[in-house]
Structures are given as structure tokens and as C-alpha cells.
Amino acid sequence: xKIKTGLEQAVYALLLLNRLPKHAMLSGExxxxxxxxxxxxxxxxxxxxxxxGLVSSVPGVKGGFRLLATPEDIQIYDVYVAVEGxxxxxxxxxxxxxMFQLAENKTCLLSDVMEEAEHAWQSVLKRTTLASLHxxxxxxxxxxxxxxxxxxxxxxxxx
Amino acid sequence: xKIKTGLEQAVYALLLLNRLPKHAMLSGExxxxxxxxxxxxxxxxxxxxxxxGLVSSVPGVKGGFRLLATPEDIQIYDVYVAVEGxxxxxxxxxxxxxMFQLAENKTCLLSDVMEEAEHAWQSVLKRTTLASLHxxxxxxxxxxxxxxxxxxxxxxxxx
DNA sequence: GTACTTTTACTCGGATACCGTCTGTCCGAGTAATTATGG
DNA sequence: CCATAATTACTCGGACAGACGGTATCCGAGTAAAAGTAC
Numbered sequence: 583x584k585i586k587t588g589l590e591q592a593v594y595a596l597l598l599l600n601r602l603p604k605h606a607m608l609s610g611e612x613x614x615x616x617x618x619x620x621x622x623x624x625x626x627x628x629x630x631x632x633x634x635g636l637v638s639s640v641p642g643v644k645g646g647f648r649l650l651a652t653p654e655d656i657q658i659y660d661v662y663v664a665v666e667g668x669x670x671x672x673x674x675x676x677x678x679x680x681m682f683q684l685a686e687n688k689t690c691l692l693s694d695v696m697e698e699a700e701h702a703w704q705s706v707l708k709r710t711t712l713a714s715l716h717x718x719x720x721x722x723x724x725x726x727x728x729x730x731x732x733x734x735x736x737x738x739x740x741x
Numbered sequence: 742x743k744i745k746t747g748l749e750q751a752v753y754a755l756l757l758l759n760r761l762p763k764h765a766m767l768s769g770e771x772x773x774x775x776x777x778x779x780x781x782x783x784x785x786x787x788x789x790x791x792x793x794g795l796v797s798s799v800p801g802v803k804g805g806f807r808l809l810a811t812p813e814d815i816q817i818y819d820v821y822v823a824v825e826g827x828x829x830x831x832x833x834x835x836x837x838x839x840m841f842q843l844a845e846n847k848t849c850l851l852s853d854v855m856e857e858a859e860h861a862w863q864s865v866l867k868r869t870t871l872a873s874l875h876x877x878x879x880x881x882x883x884x885x886x887x888x889x890x891x892x893x894x895x896x897x898x899x900x
Numbered sequence: 901g902t903a904c905t906t907t908t909a910c911t912c913g914g915a916t917a918c919c920g921t922c923t924g925t926c927c928g929a930g931t932a933a934t935t936a937t938g939g
Numbered sequence: 940c941c942a943t944a945a946t947t948a949c950t951c952g953g954a955c956a957g958a959c960g961g962t963a964t965c966c967g968a969g970t971a972a973a974a975g976t977a978c
Contacts, residue, residue: 584921585855586961587834593851594836609910618839623963629912642971643909658854675746677753680777682886691874691881692752695817696744699865706858715850722850727841740910743960745922768949782924788951801932802948899949 588665591619592627593715596661599637599649600716601735607646612738616731627665634664646740653716659707671703672696747824750778751786752874755820758796758808759875760894766805771897775890786824793823805899812875818866830862831855 595613602608610628614621628647631637638650649656678690720728754772761767769787773780787806790796797809808815837849879887 584828584961585831587836588961589831590834590836590851594840597850598840611910616840617836619836620963622965623961625911626913626963632911639911640971641909641911641969644972645910645970647911658851669743672744672748675749677746677749677776677778681753681757681775682882682890684886691756691877692749692817694877695865695869695874699862702865703858703862706854706861710854715854718850718853723841727843731841743922747922770949779924781926782922784950785924785952791950798950799932800930800948800950803933804931804949806950 586666588623588627589662591617591624592631592661592665593658593712595624595628595647596631596636596649596656596712597715597719598731598735599647600653600712601732602648602739605648605741607640607644607648607740608735608738609646609740613647616734630664631661634660636660636664644740653713654711656712657708658710658712658715659704661712662707670697671700745825747782747786748821750776750783751790751820751824752817752871754783754787754806755790755795755808755815755871756874756878757890757894758806759812759871760891761807761898764807764900766799766803766807766899767894767897768805768899772806775893789823790820793819795819795823803899812872813870815871816867817869817871817874818863820871821866829856830859 594617598613598616599608610625611621613628614624617624628637628639632639632647636649636651636656637647639645639647672693674690674693676690678684678692679688753776757772757775758767769784770780772787773783776783787796787798791798791806795808795810795815796806798804798806831852833849833852835849837843837851838847
């Protein structure tokens with residue numbers, strides 16, 4: 583059981599977009615190049631982020647992706663849901679009900695526990711926003727790294 | 742991303758074993774019959790529980806499985822680790838390092854968050870024991886269900 | 901210079917292929933209780 | 940009746956097949972800016 587790497591790609595893509603000046607955009611091609619991930623697959627992910635309302639996209643030449651919401655409002659959990667869907671980590675397979683020949687409507691024992699655990703998990707992902715990640719990045723990175731990124735962005739930025 | 746159903750099978754198997762009198766055993770065949778799951782696959786899971794030290798097994802005719810630890814000491818997290826391994830839910834794929842051309846030794850931003858989230862998740866699974874599930878089962882089930890199970894166990898119990 | 905057409909560089913969304921993992925099956929081997937056999 | 944052998948019913952562990960989902964690729968379609976063209 584593993585969490586998809588798609589989440590990682592999406593989060594860091596958003597983190598890059600967050601460094602752009604207001605209303606500026608970056609093409610999917612540029613994003614994938616900087617993240618060193620598959621271009622076509624990243625585009626698939628970006629579409630999911632668009633559908634989730636986290637970023638907006640502009641077609642045509644001089645098009646690209648741009649952060650739609652403010653970074654303070656983008657929870658990591660939102661990104662997770664956008665990429666992986668709302669399905670919970672655990673889903674009962676009815677062993678409990680089969681065991682006791684119960685109706686399907688009652689929740690099973692394990693589900694309750696797993697649901698509680700997942701809630702605890704989600705709460706961490708909900709209180710962590712893109713803004714806090716951005717902050718952490720600025721605090722922990724050397725100026726050299728950041729300026730290198732920002733100058734690269736400047737070359738590739740659209741509009 | 743989903744948690745294996747193997748966990749469900751294992752937990753309820755343990756819950757069944759917990760209803761046996763001291764030192765009594767149940768065969769893998771009987772377990773799978775009551776849980777309505779694949780017999781051979783359940784045996785695979787039981788072996789993992791044996792290797793994890795949660796249950797002990799006795800080969801030969803009149804053999805079977807028996808709870809090794811006391812139910813108060815068996816955390817659901819132990820079962821999870823036995824079935825799914827110690828691997829964490831999230832494992833970085835190095836996007837962060839590729840992005841900034843950093844050395845591998847530094848942890849990436851997302852890893853920190855995901856690790857914290859997983860910790861919260863684990864803590865719920867650690868404070869839930871087989872004993873507490875057993876308790877919950879006794880409290881929420883009708884007497885009819887429980888006596889039906891226990892009489893069935895009496896028929897199939899070994900030793 | 902203006903209106904129109906073509907080219908270009910993007911996003912969009914579906915179809916598809918690959919591959920690892922989880923589920924499930926099968927088989928031979930080991931083990932111990934039970935049963936059968938021989939003296 | 941006792942000792943030994945054969946049978947039986949389990950667990951053990953590996954090899955293997957099938958299904959499913961995540962990763963990745965490709966393609967045609969849509970869109971809009973830029974470039975080219977005609978008058």
C-alpha cells in the first residue's frame with residue numbers, strides 16, 4: 583500500500599506556480615522539465631488540479647497554468663483529493679458482516695477505527711497549506727537555491 | 742491508493758481466536774470458513790502473523806492457530822505491520838531533490854508533512870488493541886450473534 | 901495599414917500499453933496424532 | 940499387549956497465475972496568439 587507519486591508531482595508543481603508573479607503562467611512543458619518528471623503524465627495531473635479548481639489553465643500559445651486560489655487556502659489535503667479522489671484509505675470488504683451474517687447497513691468494527699485514524703491523518707494534511715510549505719521552503723533553503731529557481735522561472739514565465 | 746483487505750481478514754481472524762478458551766486452537770480451514778474468505782490466502786496471512794509473533798501455530802493433526810500475546814498487548818498497528826510491512830504510506834520519489842539539485846540526505850518538504858500525518862494515523866491504530874475491539878464487539882452485538890459464534894467455535898475448537 | 905488566412909504552441913480528454921502489487925491457487929515438504937499392522 | 944509402520948490432517952513456504960490500479964505514451968481536437976498574405 584503506497585501513496586501515489588502523483589501527489590508529490592502535483593504539490594511541487596503548485597509550489598513552483600506559487601513563486602510566479604501575479605497572473606503569470608507557466609506551461610506544462612516547463613513544469614515537467616523543472617520537476618524532472620514525465621511531461622504527458624504531469625499534464626494529466628494538472629488537468630485534475632484544474633478540475634478541482636486549484637489552478638486555472640489558459641489554452642493557446644502563451645497559455646499555461648496559473649494558481650487560482652490563494653496559497654493560504656490550498657490545503658495539501660485538497661491536492662490529495664484532487665489527485666487521488668475522495669475514496670478513503672480503507673474500505674470494508676464485508677468480512678465482518680459475513681462473519682456475523684449482519685445487514686450491510688451497520689458499520690463494521692474495523693471501519694470505525696480506520697475512519698478515526700484516517701481523520702487524524704487528514705487533519706494534518708488539512709492544516710498544512712501551500713503557503714506554509716512555501717514558507718518552509720524559504721526558511722530552510724539557501725539563497726543560492728532560491729535565486730536559481732526564481733531566475734529560471736523568469737526565463738520561462740509567460741505574460 | 743487503498744489499504745489491503747488482508748488487514749481486515751487478519752484482524753477478524755485474530756478476533757475469532759480471541760474468543761477461544763485458553764490454549765485452544767482453530768485450524769486455518771475453520772477460520773477461512775467463518776470469515777468467508779479464501780482458505781489458502783488466509784493461511785498466507787496467518788503465517789505472517791506467526792512470524793510477527795502475534796499467534797503461534799501447531800502443525801500436525803489437531804494442530805492450528807492460537808493467540809500468542811494477550812489481546813491487551815496486540816495493537817491494530819501490529820497487525821497492520823505484520824500484514825503490510827513497515828513501509829510508510831508515503832515515500833518520496835526525489836522530485837524535490839531533482840527540482841533543487843540537492844543531495845539525497847536532506848528530507849524533502851512533503852516527506853515531513855506526510856510523516857507527521859502518518860504518525861497521527863498510526864497513533865490511533867496503536868491505541869486500539871485487540872482487547873478493545875473485543876470489548877466493542879461484545880457491547881454492540883446482540884447476544885444472539887455472540888452465542889451463535891461461540892457455539893460454532895465450540896464445534897470446531899481443537900484441544 | 902487593415903482584414904483575412906495560415907501557422908504555431910499551447911491545453912483538453914480519451915484510448916492504450918506497461919508494469920508492479922495484491923489476491924488467490926497449487927504443490928511438495930515437514931510435523932504430529934491417529935490408526936493399522938506384526939510379533 | 941506393545942512396538943513399529945502407515946495413514947491422516949494439519950502447517951510451512953515457495954512458485955505461479957490473474958486482476959487491478961498507477962504510471963506513462965500517443966493522438967486528435969480545441970483554442971488563441973503570432974506570423975504571413977492580399978488588397
